[in-house]
Amino acid sequence: xxxxxxxxxxxxxxxxxxxxxxxxxxxxxxxxxxxxxxxxxxxxxxxxxxxxxxxxxxxxxxxxxxxxxxxxxxxxxxxxxxxxxxxxxxxxxxxxxxxxxxxxxxxxxxxxxxxxxxxxxxxxxxxxxxxxxxxxxxxxxxxxxxxxxxxxxxxxxxxxxxxxxxxxxxxxxxxxxxxxxxxxxxxxxxxxxxxxxxxxxxxxxxxxxxxxxxxxxxxxxxxxxxxxxxxxxxxxxxxxxxxxxxxxxxxxxxxxxxxxxxxxxxxxxxxxxxxxxxxxxxxxxxxxxxxxxxxxxxxxxxxxxxxxxxxxxxxxxxxxxxxxxxxxxxxxxxxxxxxxxxxxxxxxxxxxxxxxxxxxxxxxxxxxxxxxxxxxxxxxxxxxxxxxxxxxxxxxxxxxxxxxxxxxxxxxxxxxxxxxxxxxxxxxxxxxxxxxxxxxxxxxxx
Amino acid sequence: xxxxxxxxxxxxxxxxxxxxxxxxxxxxxxxxxxxxxxxxxxxxxxxxxxxxxxxxxxxxxxxxxxxxxxxxxxxxxxxxxxxxxxxxxxxxxxxxxxxxxxxxxxxxxxxxxxxxxxxxxxxxxxxxxxxxxxxxxxxxxxxxxxxxxxxxxxxxxxxxxxxxxxxxxxxxxxxxxxxxxxxxxxxxxxxxxxxxxxxxxxxxxxxxxxxxxxxxxxxxxxxxxxxxxxx
Numbered sequence: 001x002x003x004x005x006x007x008x009x010x011x012x013x014x015x016x017x018x019x020x021x022x023x024x025x026x027x028x029x030x031x032x033x034x035x036x037x038x039x040x041x042x043x044x045x046x047x048x049x050x051x052x053x054x055x056x057x058x059x060x061x062x063x064x065x066x067x068x069x070x071x072x073x074x075x076x077x078x079x080x081x082x083x084x085x086x087x088x089x090x091x092x093x094x095x096x097x098x099x100x101x102x103x104x105x106x107x108x109x110x111x112x113x114x115x116x117x118x119x120x121x122x123x124x125x126x127x128x129x130x131x132x133x134x135x136x137x138x139x140x141x142x143x144x145x146x147x148x149x150x151x152x153x154x155x156x157x158x159x160x161x162x163x164x165x166x167x168x169x170x171x172x173x174x175x176x177x178x179x180x181x182x183x184x185x186x187x188x189x190x191x192x193x194x195x196x197x198x199x200x201x202x203x204x205x206x207x208x209x210x211x212x213x214x215x216x217x218x219x220x221x222x223x224x225x226x227x228x229x230x231x232x233x234x235x236x237x238x239x240x241x242x243x244x245x246x247x248x249x250x251x252x253x254x255x256x257x258x259x260x261x262x263x264x265x266x267x268x269x270x271x272x273x274x275x276x277x278x279x280x281x282x283x284x285x286x287x288x289x290x291x292x293x294x295x296x297x298x299x300x301x302x303x304x305x306x307x308x309x310x311x312x313x314x315x316x317x318x319x320x321x322x323x324x325x326x327x328x329x330x331x332x333x334x335x336x337x338x339x340x341x342x343x344x345x346x347x348x349x350x351x352x353x354x355x356x357x358x359x360x361x362x363x364x365x366x367x368x369x370x371x372x373x374x375x376x377x378x379x380x381x382x383x384x385x386x387x388x389x390x391x392x393x394x395x396x397x398x399x400x401x402x403x404x405x406x407x408x409x410x411x412x413x414x415x416x417x418x419x420x421x422x423x424x425x426x427x428x429x430x431x432x433x434x435x436x437x438x439x440x441x442x443x444x445x446x
Numbered sequence: 447x448x449x450x451x452x453x454x455x456x457x458x459x460x461x462x463x464x465x466x467x468x469x470x471x472x473x474x475x476x477x478x479x480x481x482x483x484x485x486x487x488x489x490x491x492x493x494x495x496x497x498x499x500x501x502x503x504x505x506x507x508x509x510x511x512x513x514x515x516x517x518x519x520x521x522x523x524x525x526x527x528x529x530x531x532x533x534x535x536x537x538x539x540x541x542x543x544x545x546x547x548x549x550x551x552x553x554x555x556x557x558x559x560x561x562x563x564x565x566x567x568x569x570x571x572x573x574x575x576x577x578x579x580x581x582x583x584x585x586x587x588x589x590x591x592x593x594x595x596x597x598x599x600x601x602x603x604x605x606x607x608x609x610x611x612x613x614x615x616x617x618x619x620x621x622x623x624x625x626x627x628x629x630x631x632x633x634x635x636x637x638x639x640x641x642x643x644x645x646x647x648x649x650x651x652x653x654x655x656x657x658x659x660x661x662x663x664x665x666x667x668x669x670x671x672x673x674x675x676x677x
Contacts, residue, residue, distance in 0.1 A: 076637075085670075249612045393564040446639075
């Protein structure tokens, strides 16, 4: 090992090798020049600013003609130090930070983080059932949204814009419900240590039930567009293959692992939030390719809709009630409500702390500014995110802020598979491989 | 933040190899506080070594590992902690590769996946400042345990386990990048998140968060890590 090793420097450091800077249009001239010089091997950068890289991913390709002989991913262009920032904020504020990691599946991070904090506090069993159902509801809506983006942008990158627009229209329906419940479409900060920020708004259950057929319609339309599409089949089938042993050696989880036939899903293997009480299947495939992953993502959306329907039934049955732990030393004091000017603190709560109870004001102030102490120790909490196993390692020094918060983003780990998937294939298949890994660079780089 | 004088008072010689997470002074992180709390010194430690029986499947795993490691077991497993329903094995770095190999290959252990390596910096834990934490996942037996390796700051070498768990390649690069832990034997231990020419390892506690003060109507709010805050 040497500290001089470069991850993002030029691949070829030979001064005799000519270097060209190409921006698409003059590519043929460079290719002609290379032919004239008798060079077969070209090293090419794809990204970091490339429409198919789901953010800012740099892929270094060594190509011979159209064949990729070596592919390497360079990441770090979206590193924002979220984990470091979380060490300087209270445990509750941490939610607002980690939700911005994988911004396509915001509430996945929130859920993993909050379950971790609750394990540290030892209050896992105190979370009200209503909060757990709302968490499952949000996690599944997020999963549908994330899969729709994966499938949609994957199609868009192959030139099938309609796949993208259809998927995004269906995703918008999930956002409508998410927005009505949490106040925001993405980056929700809705799931909090101890529960969730607020319960269902008026008519919430009906709204969820009305959404389900709309999303289903979008999924059906998407399925019609894709499943018998000869171009899509030609582009995805037998492309970016990765078998079970390769997946195991690279720690791949999520739809990529399930496309090899292993039905590994933490919602079944290690249930959290009461997932063991929901009725759903874990779709798998056996063809190991990009097509199988796309089909699995579509099937998972249908399964998630089944869970969402069950959540609606349960929420109806549970009725009104608390969505936060009872412990007033942990539960976030503020209550939100929707006023004429949008969402904000509820007038009743403001009236209570400003006009009625000095102690309530002090309590509110202490919890919001200082936060709560979390007993010293460390925990690891893993959940099944849309993209694979999302792990959170939390260390507390007994104070009001995390000593360390580390996220194992599934995209970060799965992106390691790009070389295996892309090498030996065509340059155009690299795009398919990236889309089938479905990482979001915000989560990869954190 | 912490000076040696205080450390001696709170970390007596010959202590158990408990992880000293932090030594906290005062209540508000500011000196000269009128509250009287600024003289407060509190050592915060990780939960200590657990005694048998560890409960659940934990005893079985430790037994198998003990058998497989043979004579090395006392040197390899420093101590075992069971806390919040999770098993942590503190491993001496010389034996990390052997332990990882056993965890992966033995059919009764079979931890197929290492979920990465998370670094933690404990500046107050003299001689064991940098910790590498490996969560291991067994799909076959549906179990998870944690390996923890502690190394001194001046000699932060840990053998790379990429030969056993190739999936740890990027994770080890990340921990090198953020904490400066050198994973010996890694195929290409380059920075991964920070630029190649970056100086320092940003997740360490002695590395400032940075940021600029915000000025509003003549008053200045310091950057987040400079603010007076509760601890």
